[in-house]
Amino acid sequence: MYGSQVDWRIAVRTVLIVEDEWAIADWLEVLLSEYAFNVLVAGNGREALDILHRDTPDLVLTDFMMPFLDGAGLIAAMGQDERLRSIPVVVMTSLLEHVVRDRAGHFRAYLRKPFREADLMKIIGEIFPDEA
Numbered sequence: 001m002y003g004s005q006v007d008w009r010i011a012v013r014t015v016l017i018v019e020d021e022w023a024i025a026d027w028l029e030v031l032l033s034e035y036a037f038n039v040l041v042a043g044n045g046r047e048a049l050d051i052l053h054r055d056t057p058d059l060v061l062t063d064f065m066m067p068f069l070d071g072a073g074l075i076a077a078m079g080q081d082e083r084l085r086s087i088p089v090v091v092m093t094s095l096l097e098h099v100v101r102d103r104a105g106h107f108r109a110y111l112r113k114p115f116r117e118a119d120l121m122k123i124i125g126e127i128f129p130d131e132a
Helices: 022-034 045-054 071-080 097-103 117-127
Strands: 014-018 038-042 059-063 089-093 109-112
Touching (some): 071 089, 109 117
């Protein structure tokens, strides 16, 4: 397991998963919980903004193509809120990275679906290097 290489238990971090495909959201929730992350889950960008008005996660993992408010809209809304704009965002999508970058201004990292556990955990380790 990739987690044997990184001790994620040094500091408890909260991750917001924004994903409209519940099988993927459930897999991510279980996976990140196993690495001792607190996990919040939203089914679209609108639900994510509701959560972000109550909680401030350390990381947002968001799908890009979702109903109601897509990943680009979520990233734009976060960028307009001083409290939220510093939260790192990882975009998970089957779209090519340049397409996503053209539509969504600022995000920290890109994961092309389908991705592996090791790919995700590598990116998280890069975002929180002080804990690796």
